[in-house]
Amino acid sequence: METRSITAEVPMVPRMTEDPAELVPELAAVSAALFKVTGNGSVPRSTISLVQLRAGQIVGSTYLTVLHTGFLRKAGESEERITSVATWQDSPYFTGAERAALALVEAVLQPAAQGERVSDELYAEAAEHFEDKALATLMFAIGQVNFFIAVALIAKPVPGRSFNAPWK
Numbered sequence: 796m797e798t799r800s801i802t803a804e805v806p807m808v809p810r811m812t813e814d815p816a817e818l819v820p821e822l823a824a825v826s827a828a829l830f831k832v833t834g835n836g837s838v839p840r841s842t843i844s845l846v847q848l849r850a851g852q853i854v855g856s857t858y859l860t861v862l863h864t865g866f867l868r869k870a871g872e873s874e875e876r877i878t879s880v881a882t883w884q885d886s887p888y889f890t891g892a893e894r895a896a897l898a899l900v901e902a903v904l905q906p907a908a909q910g911e912r913v914s915d916e917l918y919a920e921a922a923e924h925f926e927d928k929a930l931a932t933l934m935f936a937i938g939q940v941n942f943f944i945a946v947a948l949i950a951k952p953v954p955g956r957s958f959n960a961p962w963k
Contacts (some may be wrong), residue, residue, distance in 0.1 A: 811950035820888050829939040837929040838936065842893055844898045846933070847940040848880050853904045853962055855948040859940070861954040892924035 815908060816822045833843055844866045851859025867877050879886035883897045899921055902913045946952070 796857045807953055809950060809952050815946060815950055824849065825942075829935070829942065833932060833936045833939055835928075835932055837932045838896075838925065841867070841872060842896050843933075844870065844872075845876075845880055845889075845893055846896050846936055848877070849883070849897050849900050850904060850937070850940040850944065852881050853901065854944050856949065857954045858947045858952050859944065874905070895921040895924045896933055899933065900940075903937050903941075 815884065816826075834840070844863055848863035848867065851863055864877055873888070876886075876888045879888055880897070882936065883889055883894065889897070893918075898917055902917055906912070907914075921933070927932060
């Protein structure tokens with residue numbers, strides 16, 4: 796496996812040159828359904844975006860990190876909250892519910908040193924902050940970003956381009 800020098804420039808072209816959504820048009824219906832599910836109002840959109848930003852950071856996707864940072868900025872989130880997502884554990888900018896949501900996405904995406912990834916204790920903590928529908932919605936929001944992680948890591952859309960045009 797070839798490694799790239801850390802000082803090498805990263806090309807600003809996608810790895811996959813054709814838009815996967817054009818290659819597989821059925822994706823539009825799946826994507827729309829996922830956005831509808833996560834936008835049902837039971838979890839604040841800002842919480843979902845914070846969780847999805849953290850997911851992008853965890854998996855090392857510049858595309859997802861830039862995308863969700865942009866969504867948060869457009870929603871009026873402060874720079875302090877956006878930039879401290881990576882260090883949320885010791886940041887004063889998050890509510891208990893947001894912390895529980897961020898802990899859930901980390902548990903899902905990072906291997907556990909021992910035991911289950913999502914422990915009963917973590918589930919109980921999240922359940923203290925979210926009613927059943929909201930907890931299910933949060934679970935689906937984590938699943939939604941996981942669905943797109945594969946696209947981001949395999950196809951490598953260009954960061955910073957329009958959400959609808961990363962392949963152009």
